[in-house]
Amino acid sequence: MVAEQLDAPDPETLVGEAKAAFRDGAMLTVQARCEVEYEGRTSGHLGPGDRILVAKPDGTFLVHQPTGHKPVNWMPGGGTVSARTSDGDVVLLARRTNPTERVEARILEAYGVTRFDATDGATYEESGTEAEMHEYIEANPGVLEEGLRIVEHERESKYGFIDFFARDEAGTPVVVEVKRIQATLNHFDQLQRYVSLYEETNDEVRGILVAPSASERVKRALRDNDLEFVGLSEFETDAKGATEAKLTDF
Amino acid sequence: MVAEQLDAPDPETLVGEAKAAFRDGAMLTVQARCEVEYEGRTSGHLGPGDRILVAKPDGTFLVHQPTGHKPVNWMPGGGTVSARTSDGDVVLLARRTNPTERVEARILEAYGVTRFDATDGATYEESGTEAEMHEYIEANPGVLEEGLRIVEHERESKYGFIDFFARDEAGTPVVVEVKRIQATLNHFDQLQRYVSLYEETNDEVRGILVAPSASERVKRALRDNDLEFVGLSEFETDAKGATEAKLTDF
DNA sequence: GGTTGCATGTCGCAC
DNA sequence: GTGCGACGTGCAACC
Missing domain, CATH: 2.70.180.20 (Protein Yojf; Chain: A;)
Known part of the structure; x- marks a missing residue:
């Protein structure tokens, strides 16, 4: 039983x-x-x-x-x-x-x-996570900015991990922080921390916060600190599958 | 039934x-x-x-x-x-x-x-929260530093809320961020954000992170940015009651 | 309803 | 084990 x-x-x-x-x-x-x-x-x-x-x-x-x-x-x-x-x-x-x-x-x-007396060998399979968003950006850096090249993923720095370390078309280093959800002040903080650190030892660096959206306060904080926001609401690891799922979802 | x-x-x-x-x-x-x-x-x-x-x-x-x-x-x-x-x-x-x-x-x-068919009118009563830690500090600012005066609690600023705005014995403004648990890099970020903002329009300001403990990395980050850490592990809203609870616990 | 920050957060992963 | 950051975070407070 x-x-x-x-x-x-x-x-x-x-x-x-x-x-x-x-x-x-x-x-x-x-x-x-x-x-x-x-x-x-x-x-x-x-x-x-x-x-x-x-x-x-x-x-x-x-x-x-x-x-x-x-x-x-x-x-x-x-x-x-x-x-x-x-x-x-x-x-x-x-x-x-x-x-x-x-x-x-x-x-x-x-x-x-x-x-x-439960037996359960199954594990939950999930998609749409931030990890997949990373994969998408790594495969399509151009969606953030024309000519952007990803140099390193999950780069460790003295104060923590940078999601992406990249270079723009002009070769300027770019620190990229990615969020799957609407960006918060804490996310701005994180990016600012990484950028500040990089600035200690290097001349010029850009910082980009990537998220589907951000509040005005967050955007202002970014602007005031010479950081940038890139809205990236849609990403597909398998575009066809995701679209179909949406169509049949009522 | x-x-x-x-x-x-x-x-x-x-x-x-x-x-x-x-x-x-x-x-x-x-x-x-x-x-x-x-x-x-x-x-x-x-x-x-x-x-x-x-x-x-x-x-x-x-x-x-x-x-x-x-x-x-x-x-x-x-x-x-x-x-x-x-x-x-x-x-x-x-x-x-x-x-x-x-x-x-x-x-x-x-x-x-x-x-x-459950009926439950009771609500959970809790103590030991960060709110109580705030009350304790507000009533006993000297535990952070001799001569510290709390000027404002939960002060709203352009980029977010400061836990305490205070002045030290010399009258220098002090931004205080309080954490109930061991401080993390994100908590350092928060304090740094508030202090940076204040520095834009004022000459001198100190920043203090108050928490029961902090990792070495956090302490180094604070030091490198001229911020301070104050360990505050014990706080009692009702010292007698809390002590007795410990003695009779288990 | 949007924004902000706490939480007995929990969880996973790297060191 | 500690440290760090994500989470379908949930949640309340405040505006």
Whole structure:
């Protein structure tokens, strides 16, 4: 049996089920009224309410309220989750070190529990990432500027990585920072840092921020610092496929 | 009944249960073997495998693999989740606009489903945030430097917000950037941006980055740019309470 | 609704 | 392990 469900388990049953799931590497889901404590990088408390608790075999622990994308409390993988009874309640405790932190959920009433012996060998395949945008620019530097030549990709400098180091038609060095999304002030900062560094040891250098768009404030910051913005909203690693996908997407 | 569980529901039953849950504002959890497609800011595909699916009444939709803190696919709240059958399979579709995107989970086999009529009025109370660190500094500017006076908190400037604008004992203006965690190059960037701006119109200005710690690279970047680092690892809004919490912790 | 910056960010990759 | 930057970042505050 892949999944086993128990309705309104009593504390002893729930602890037994949880311990067995943790031992066997199964995923555990609990619907319950509970209180939650977090102690670690910050500390916090969540009073009684109905939530879904999820424990994964890698030590991940999630507390989900009825609304919101993010779990209200959580523990990333790498640690351990344990179950015990305390004052008649079931307590699920997730902890890890580095940093040292803990999430403790006191279950006041369990409405349901599911043990799920999940096997999942698939990995998520994604396209449209910044890495692909880099590939596109490397293959088509002319979309940024006529005559631009890419000299180096992911060049390491004293203060960090430059996305592209290039030269324009006149041979002037160009530092290029690429963003997949609308450019922010932090992205301007990054470019400025790289350019400033280069200017310490070299006479002339241009800096270009490449992104689909940028706010006026970012554009002004660039302008005021003699940096440039290039809007690059469309890029295709496989133009035909991407277009077709759009046409059929309703 | 707060939670209702069905074991290995057939497609029609699952769709009915899902539709009822969405209609009634209940949370839905499904343990299933499924495939997932995402189309939106990027696009991606996840082949068949066992996952936990969670749909919330606010339109949140989560796909959790057996490992990892983050859902492999998701939809933040604000959109809608719907259920239908397609080629004999149940398909859960979550979509929203701004940005326009969709997650579609094709359920190849459902092992269990839980409908959860959750009520949760509690809100999470947290302490130890950067906001509290700001309060502490504002009340105790001397911990940064003897004689420092805070002039303004959250001062807006042309390029962004300065955490603190202050003056030292000699009256020299000081721009202060505060980080709750170990300082990174991006945090150095931020401070540098504010200081550079101020230098355009003023003669002398100091810049201080306040954080519990900083990497050597960050410290060097600060030094090279005549900026300063102040380590501030401990801060207490209520020293007694925090100390006691530590002593009794675990 | 757009912009800005925090976050218990998490995650992956390089050193 | 630490450092650094991307992320379908999400999220709230402020305008």
